[in-house]
Amino acid sequence: MKRLHSFILKSFLGPLAFTFLICMFVLLMQFLWRFIDEFVGKGLEWTVIAEFLFYVSATLVPMALPLAILLASIMAFGNMGENYELTAMKAAGISLQRIMKPLTILVILISLGAFFFSNNIMPIASLKTSSLLYDIKRQNPELILKEGIFTNDLPKFSIKVGKIDKQSGMLYDLLIYDHRENRGNTNVTVADSGTMITSADKLTMNLTLYSGNIYEEVRQKIRRRNKHHPFRRIKFGAYRTSIALPGNELHRTDEDKFKNSYRMLNLTQLENQKDSLENGLLKKKENFGKSLIAKYYFRKEMKSLRTDSIKRKKLLAKTSDVDSLFSSLSVNKKLTSISNALSYARKARENVSRKDQEFIASTKWIQKYKNEWHRKFTLSFACLIFFFIGAPLGAIIRKGGLGMPVIISVLFFIIYYIISMTAERFSKELVMQPFWGMWTSTIIIMPLGIILTYKATTDSTLFNIENYIDFLKKLNPFQLLKRKSSADN
Structure with missing residues (x-):
């Protein structure tokens, strides 16, 4: 039995690791697609991006782990059924429950680990993710000039460039609005050409303009409406100035600002805060x-x-x-x-x-804390339920690989996720109690696991297409008339 248990565990652990990485990759790409605009043009270092992806990956475990267990259990038992290994085990007098026993113990341990992760690691990962995402959103983007479009990426300046020579870097037909004095469009610079070069420390922008004019409205103590105000015009052949840049370093916010949110607390803290x-x-x-x-x-x-x-x-x-x-x-x-x-x-x-x-x-707002308290337990139960759905389902369909198991797994997970999100939304809107809002999906899916385990134990042909074809043939009216005439004769 030790060799048999070792064989079953190896058949399950390989697909579990593989499917978990695939699920994490897909969910991470989906997350990045939502926030890709916050990263473009910010000049972030690769260490900051790697740190952010690490924390985000930790927050995606509650979605990836149950789906990976479902998919891995279907693949493992589907492969054993397709290769007639399950048939050989049953012929040797080993029941499906005994075959599932080592994996059941393993999944229980994974569920306990998932509870520990949800209660102790997830709050920290959520806190780090929220804090770092807030800092990234506040980071000033790098200056990106486009032809014929005003660019406001440079603080206190609005710049429009008519044409950009990509080989020499020369800019033509420049129009610059200086808003450093916060008096509106009272300082305008027009130049035929110019260059913009960032200093080595990236703290200043060295601006050199050629053949242009500076129009500046003269400040008066009393400004009257509907009156003409004096202004000065400065004509230049070459004009050089430096503009201070905010810098590309990421300014970190104190994490205490986010620590009281319901996603950043464990069970004890949630109870006290509630x-x-x-x-x-x-x-x-x-x-x-x-x-x-x-x-x-x-x-x-x-x-x-x-x-x-x-x-x-x-x-x-x-x-x-x-x-x-x-x-x-x-x-x-x-x-x-x-x-x-x-x-x-x-x-x-x-x-x-x-x-x-x-x-x-x-x-x-209080309801969100109650929902989060129940969420700490739903992850563990989801791992168990999806295993008891996937293992018997794989034994019934007897198909391995990434074809049929992926389709069935995604279908079940989508149903579970839709029910879970809908019930949670009802709970947040005070339509349902927190218990029912967070456990409705588990209560609905659990009977399915019991039924599938029973069908797999009794060697049911639940997904045998030929049985359904034979049943439809029996309902054919011509076949019914033929049977009736033969019975009369």
């Missing part, structure tokens, strides 16, 4: 209720009554019966009282409506 947010929301609701009662339901007594105790006692005696107090008022005072009451009611309704939206937004 409790603090819920307590804060409860206090806000209590304080709002008290302020609402004090401002709009029970008005404070007039200042004159605070010093006059006799008038206050009389008023309190009258207010014990509100209806009789209202009946004792004159018509004008009744109308005034009703108008004031309506005004207070409208203000209270507006205030309640505004606060209700704030409370709903806070509740949705």
